[in-house]
Amino acid sequence: MARSGKTQTSKAAESGAEPQLRALHDRFTADRTYAASDDELLHFYEQMVLIRRFEERAGQLYGLGLIGGFCHLYIGQEAVAVGLQSALDPAKDSVITGYRDHGHMLAYGIDPKVIMAELTGRAAGISRGKGGSMHMFSVDHKFYGGHGIVGAQVSLGTGLAFAHKYREDGGVCVAYFGDGAANQGQVYESFNMAALWGLPVIYVIENNQYAMGTAVARSSAETHFHRRGTAFRIPGMQVNGMDVLEVRQAANVALDYVRAGNGPVLMELNTYRYRGHSMSDPAKYRTREEVQEVREHRDPIDHAKAELLKRGVAEERIKEIDKRIRQTVTESADFAESSPEPELAELHTDVLVESY
């Protein structure tokens, strides 16, 4: 189902759901584009380029054998994490995601060095080398992982939202998951309880069109994922996840609604991953042309760059960012390669918090 998000959007919103369930979508479609200042847009651009270059380098390090196991790259989906994270209040809001988590952490402003060092399994890694690509956390940033079991983060994120409400701290949890996870039963168990209890949670389905090798239309009876909350009276929004300003605009609408105490929102972000599901995926289930088509016409970074140039932002500023990011990523890779592995004593630490 590699149709463009845009053509689907209006059609889907018009059909089906009751007015209140598409009220947010209507509010969003009335004005889809966030009015970013030039500096904001430059910042979004910089973050997206950071994720792109970081992931490209991670792919190279994997090829060199410096990164092991599973490694799921976020290339193509950058606008989703950047647009959404930019709308959050880092002092209050929490985030949780699945195993494709590098991009979200970078969008959070977490030091690329400690992320890359985790990928290479070093003591300086954010999980001290004991988590790896899929299991990274930063409680300081209210980033709760980094979970390897497809769909688990949806229940856990609902629990984080429960904690926000219990403590009355005004926070909202953003729980990211993919079109594949959207078919897990616990997702709907969570939707039910979140709606029943009015929990402050935004469910973000990153629809990158493929659950590993299975295209959306081959796995999902309802491919319009924003409608999946209808049975629980959760309003849905369908968003072009390849446009960072549209993502940000939608995020604002959703956050206003959830912060006002209205309970959960379900956002479907139509996006595309350029690389395989993981590093070991040859991606034979789609054509080269399909990927090329998205790269050439819908790339989120190109799109932001074109917008910057259209606004008359000097190309020099953009090149400066590109250069800076290359430097940052090179430094993080050097750090990750040269840092020592964990001490063997680390094998037995952190199993339990307390001693009994």
Next chain:
Amino acid sequence: MAVELKMPALSPTMEEGKLARWLVKEGDEVKAGDILAEIETDKATMEFEAVDEGKVGKLLVPEGTEGVKVGTVIALIGEDEGGAAAPVPAPAAPVLAPAPVATPAPVAAVPAAAPRNMATITVREALRDAMAEEMRRDGRVFVMGEEVAQYQGAYKVTQGLLDEFGPKRVIDTPITEYGFAGIGAGAAMGGLRPIIEFMTFNFAMQAVDHIINSAAKTNYMSGGQMRCPVVFRGPNGAASRVGAQHSQNFAPWYASVPGLVVIAPYDAADAKGLLKSAIRSEDPVVFLENELIYGRSFEIAEDGDTVVPIGKARVMREGSDVTIVSYSIGVGLALEAAETLAAEGISAEVIDLRTLRPLDKGAVLTSLAKTNRLVVAEEGWPVCSIASEIIAICMEEGFDHLDAPVLRVCDEDVPLPYAHNLEKAALIDAGRIVAAVKKVCYR
């Protein structure tokens, strides 16, 4: 001809109840469906209906009577009201009683006999008190599960908590174990102290992913920065006549997982003290209760801090000839066996493991060094069991002290059958422990 009305069994494990109130009086005409009485079980107050029509004859058990055994004749219906029916002495009630598990002389409800500052409470009450005390102490603690609030707990363990703490902290969930186990784990990651009740641990199989993958592994995977201090609790093991899908001991499953604390208490003091420790722990805890013990009464210190440390076994009965290691309901059976053995001149030491992970190996090995013979008694399957683990520990670290092979006494290696006789044949009992002990003592 008068028909005898007998005290009904109103739950699979009910052995006795309170005749709370008569709703008819002698001489009333009743028809089928009329409510005759209210009967309080350990779980709920139930209405007792007439199944036939007739005139109420003698009411043999006055209202307010506690501890009326299942099967006791409580009234007569029909003509014969001429006083022929003298008060029927309570029979031992074998008719309807569901496979009562032999109880090693439980403390009778006679407070006068108790020493000062000791109270007699049931395990059920002890668990409730532990939760209530910890909820008073720490605002982050809340209870979530099926029927924990308005229904007062499917097994009445959470009775009264809703009244005291309100719906914000005592939360009824839909029937959705995977979902609410995940919500509990997530809330713990987010800084709260959830107590997640499974109506029974059989249903936790639907949620086992969150118990293991989300709760147990988080601290390690995050290099120690993200904790998950959640308690998963509920009844575990065989209940009574509920068949294979509702009768399983999951202790060996959870005890095999690094990152979890696994507790399986026996008596009321441990149930309370260990649950309090579990709630205070920074680690995820699986707290395995047993439905058949909920209603048993034990002595417990009335006041003071009753926290019992995690990871410490205890000697329940000292002995010199042989050690019986057990936990949970098996401890009662081991004590019963020890009593029988004492009469035959064998002095058995009984160890209650209490915590199954981390396991108190030292306590087992110390006792083995003293007695040189050991039997493990476990209400659960034998294969890959806690018993297997204890035997491995004895082989690896206690070999030189062994005068006989270590034996395990477990349930039969079959799904638990329903039929009364087959169920009885499948489950561990004191007799089998006695036999195994004699074998290792070469007697």
